[in-house]
Amino acid sequence: MNESDFGIIPQRCADTGEAFTALRRDGAVILCGAGSTRDDARSLAQRVLAPLAPVVPDPAPIKEGGGNRDNSYRTSDLNEAFAVPFQSGHTDGFAYGDKYPDFIFLLCVRPAVAGGESFVVDTQRIVAALRASGDADDAAFADFLYTVPIEQTEPGFVPSVAPTIGANGRGRRMARWTPVQRPDARVTVAEQQRQQAWIERWRAITYSASLAAPRFVLQAGEAICLDNYRVLHGRTGFDDLERSLWRIWAWTTESLGIPDGLLFSDSRYAVVD
Numbered sequence: 001m002n003e004s005d006f007g008i009i010p011q012r013c014a015d016t017g018e019a020f021t022a023l024r025r026d027g028a029v030i031l032c033g034a035g036s037t038r039d040d041a042r043s044l045a046q047r048v049l050a051p052l053a054p055v056v057p058d059p060a061p062i063k064e065g066g067g068n069r070d071n072s073y074r075t076s077d078l079n080e081a082f083a084v085p086f087q088s089g090h091t092d093g094f095a096y097g098d099k100y101p102d103f104i105f106l107l108c109v110r111p112a113v114a115g116g117e118s119f120v121v122d123t124q125r126i127v128a129a130l131r132a133s134g135d136a137d138d139a140a141f142a143d144f145l146y147t148v149p150i151e152q153t154e155p156g157f158v159p160s161v162a163p164t165i166g167a168n169g170r171g172r173r174m175a176r177w178t179p180v181q182r183p184d185a186r187v188t189v190a191e192q193q194r195q196q197a198w199i200e201r202w203r204a205i206t207y208s209a210s211l212a213a214p215r216f217v218l219q220a221g222e223a224i225c226l227d228n229y230r231v232l233h234g235r236t237g238f239d240d241l242e243r244s245l246w247r248i249w250a251w252t253t254e255s256l257g258i259p260d261g262l263l264f265s266d267s268r269y270a271v272v273d
Contacts, residue, residue: 007213041246052252089232095267097158115238
């Protein structure tokens with residue numbers, strides 16, 4: 001398998017209808033001239049996803065520096081640590097369990113002076129390569145991704161025990177890579193060990209694909225629109241503390257469902273008491 005085959009260079013366009021078409025086809029698109037304000041950010045998702053009647057909560061301002069090395073991800077509630085390799089493509093919104101957002105948007109207000117380049121990895125290409133390889137081990141791995149439930153709950157948040165690549169019942173697959181994926185504790189020790197080996201392989205292949213994916217820079221007023229069921233996304237490191245974005249999560253009529261309670265474009269309301 002060639003990990004460099006799994007990255008996406010999103011098309012740039014200025015029309016929301018064209019953006020929707022490209023998003024459906026490729027899993028990612030960059031919309032130019034999208035604005036810079038909170039209102040621009042919220043209307044962005046509404047306009048691009050209009051055919052799918054999206055539910056769009058308030059955007060979240062993102063203004064943070066760095067992330068230039070591997071780190072430990074700590075959950076906000078139980079303070080449990082999970083290793084996160086830097087520049088690993090990931091899925092957003094996993095604190096909402098299986099009802100994570102099916103589309104996400106990142107609207108650039110100010111790019112970093114240096115670094116902060118984005119990348120996108122297509123999980124559909126990964127699975128297609130596994131299926132096409134003719135290797136029995138690759139076929140078994142693909143079957144695992146589709147069929148074996150694993151523990152995907154972020155401790156303290158909405159429970160999820162589901163296959164790595166699930167189905168929404170509406171013709172869309174739901175692929176995830178998150179730092180909290182781990183074996184289902186309810187199965188035998190031998191099965192947990194088998195699951196752990198496959199989970200490590202998923203982590204390794206998505207990480208390699210992330211490192212090999214082409215990089216691109218979002219300019220001010222540009223928004224990356226992503227199918228959060230299909231693609232993983234990430235960025236390179238930067239030190240410019242003035243870099244700023246709006247992050248917007250959206251749930252459409254094609255999502256698995258809308259989470260209960262208040263929604264926001266981060267996980268603050270997904271906590272389980």
